[in-house]
Amino acid sequence: MKIFTVKELLHTEIEIDSIIVLKGWVRNRRDSKAGLSFIMVNDGSCFDSIQVVAENTLANYESEILKITKDCSVIVTGKVVKSLGKGQSIEIVATIVEVVGFVENPDTYPVSLKRHTVEYLREVAHLRIRTNLFSAISRVRNTICFSIHEYLNKNGFSWIHTPIITSSDAEGAGEMFRVTALDLDKLPRNLEGKIDFKQDFFARETFLTVSGQLNVESYCMALSKVYTFGPTFRAENSNTTRHLAEFWMVEPEIAFANLMDNAGLAESLIKYVFKAVLDKNPDDMRFFAEFIDKGVVTRLESLVNSDFAMMSYTDAVNQLLKSNKKFENPVHWGIDLSSEHERWLCEEYVGRPTIVTDYPKDIKAFYMRLNDDGKTVAAMDILAPGIGEIVGGAAREERYDMLLKRMNEMGMSDKQLDWYLDLRRFGSVPHAGFGVGLERLVSYITGVQNIRDVIPFPRTSKSANF
RNA sequence: GCCUCAAUAGCUCAGUCGGUUAGAGCGACGGACUGUUAAUCCGCAGGUCGUAGGUUCGAAUCCUACUUGAGGCGCCA
Numbered sequence: 001m002k003i004f005t006v007k008e009l010l011h012t013e014i015e016i017d018s019i020i021v022l023k024g025w026v027r028n029r030r031d032s033k034a035g036l037s038f039i040m041v042n043d044g045s046c047f048d049s050i051q052v053v054a055e056n057t058l059a060n061y062e063s064e065i066l067k068i069t070k071d072c073s074v075i076v077t078g079k080v081v082k083s084l085g086k087g088q089s090i091e092i093v094a095t096i097v098e099v100v101g102f103v104e105n106p107d108t109y110p111v112s113l114k115r116h117t118v119e120y121l122r123e124v125a126h127l128r129i130r131t132n133l134f135s136a137i138s139r140v141r142n143t144i145c146f147s148i149h150e151y152l153n154k155n156g157f158s159w160i161h162t163p164i165i166t167s168s169d170a171e172g173a174g175e176m177f178r179v180t181a182l183d184l185d186k187l188p189r190n191l192e193g194k195i196d197f198k199q200d201f202f203a204r205e206t207f208l209t210v211s212g213q214l215n216v217e218s219y220c221m222a223l224s225k226v227y228t229f230g231p232t233f234r235a236e237n238s239n240t241t242r243h244l245a246e247f248w249m250v251e252p253e254i255a256f257a258n259l260m261d262n263a264g265l266a267e268s269l270i271k272y273v274f275k276a277v278l279d280k281n282p283d284d285m286r287f288f289a290e291f292i293d294k295g296v297v298t299r300l301e302s303l304v305n306s307d308f309a310m311m312s313y314t315d316a317v318n319q320l321l322k323s324n325k326k327f328e329n330p331v332h333w334g335i336d337l338s339s340e341h342e343r344w345l346c347e348e349y350v351g352r353p354t355i356v357t358d359y360p361k362d363i364k365a366f367y368m369r370l371n372d373d374g375k376t377v378a379a380m381d382i383l384a385p386g387i388g389e390i391v392g393g394a395a396r397e398e399r400y401d402m403l404l405k406r407m408n409e410m411g412m413s414d415k416q417l418d419w420y421l422d423l424r425r426f427g428s429v430p431h432a433g434f435g436v437g438l439e440r441l442v443s444y445i446t447g448v449q450n451i452r453d454v455i456p457f458p459r460t461s462k463s464a465n466f
Numbered sequence: 467g468c469c470u471c472a473a474u475a476g477c478u479c480a481g482u483c484g485g486u487u488a489g490a491g492c493g494a495c496g497g498a499c500u501g502u503u504a505a506u507c508c509g510c511a512g513g514u515c516g517u518a519g520g521u522u523c524g525a526a527u528c529c530u531a532c533u534u535g536a537g538g539c540g541c542c543a
């Protein structure tokens with residue numbers, strides 16, 4: 001007897017009268033006094049559960065089947081039949097229902113058969129995957145990751161495994177988590193009375209990476225098209241619906257490329273991902289559209305077939321000024337756009353993802369390429385309605401003198417990044433890249449507003465449960 | 467890090483001006499009914515009112531501190 005997933009049973013042609021085995025968790029049980037019970041079994045392979053009909057002639061009907069509650073685990077052997085009821089085309093008439101594991105104390109089982117808030121489910125993150133919402137999020141997240149790899153692979157990119165541990169504290173993206181093997185109760189001191197990191201595991205200060213970009217640039221200078229895709233860490237005390245201390249980021253980097261090549265790649269990648277989700281997860285997306293955000297499917301569909309808006313930072317500032325809206329933070333050329341500005345731009349003014357380019361150099365990172373105007377850098381952010389910045393990227397400063405000058409201006413030590421400067425000395429080429437926040441992308445695609453709900457076990461300030 | 471709000475049954479919430487035995491819906495359990503679909507109907511159980519202090523004859527209710535959670539802002543992806 002062959003073992004089938006629910007997805008195979010519901011979404012491929014299985015011959016009627018086939019005898020099959022099915023393994024999963026019970027979503028719901030309904031009894032009929034006609035002498036049978038309906039058991040909805042879900043194994044996460046797809047959104048829908050399959051209906052198993054258990055008749056009271058089964059040996060364990062009274063002793064076990066009538067005691068099945070939500071999330072008991074079962075192995076069902078049975079026959080595929082055309083459904084006599086409404087709501088499904090086929091169902092399984094069971095010959096054996098083996099209860100592998102019962103649920104203790106169903107009255108206090110955290111994920112009962114009722115609607116729960118996402119805030120509550122976050123407190124039981126090890127069990128929340130057993131809800132329609134979180135299993136749908138998990139499947140869509142998986143499709144997103146797979147399609148990112150697929151798109152980049154099809155387009156000749158190499159996936160580079162840049163290090164998680166870094167000795168550079170100048171990656172330019174905020175506070176870092178320290179990595180140490182020193183005994184914190186007995187920290188070694190040097191002659192100056194400071195902590196002696198020479199005695200630490202790596203014989204220097206080390207941190208968790210905030211970005212793989214600097215490392216991947218060196219691979220870009222040999223393999224042309226590369227990307228990193230892995231976890232990144234920020235020790236910022238950010239408390240918002242769109243920040244995590246540990247999150248995943250995709251960072252493509254392309255050689256012989258400028259900002260427009262970069263923006264084109266980002267838009268093309270994101271649209272590919274949108275389309276993949278629409279194609280592969282229609283059931284999950286339908287659920288999000290019904291219960292989370294009505295417009296979530298139509299929005300993706302229209303975006304796949306239209307262009308992202310593009311405007312320069314200077315234009316954006318001018319539009320903000322022209323809007324005559326009262327913003328908390330006053331607008332003038334040179335400010336860093338705050339969320340209210342970004343929101344107004346992409347939600348009200350444009351109404352779809354918007355690529356903003358050429359920001360003032362003073363509000364951007366040291367490695368971004370200086371434009372000919374001497375005031376702006378070739379940076380681009382993609383702002384998405386409801387989420388804000390989902391992509392941040394730039395053409396990199398490939399000119400040695402310019403980069404060194406910029407680093408000095410910002411008071412950075414060129415010693416630590418001499419290897420990075422080397423890339424500008426030995427066969428440098430114009431190149432560009434960007435970072436996509438995976439969780440922000442998942443959030444945008446699913447309509448799930450809090451980023452803590454689109455990663456399995458969220459790590460945020462003051463919270464690292466499970 | 468700053469600001470705001472919240473914490474009462476397994477979950478979601480109500481609880482009047484500080485006053486007798488703290489209520490409802492869902493879930494769980496028991497029953498009725500039914501090829502059922504978040505089934506429906508009836509019944510029953512379930513509470514240290516976040517923690518610690520304080521005010522008061524009397525505190526879920528007022529005050530203080532703490533803890534936890536949420537939202538907004540900042541930082542960013």
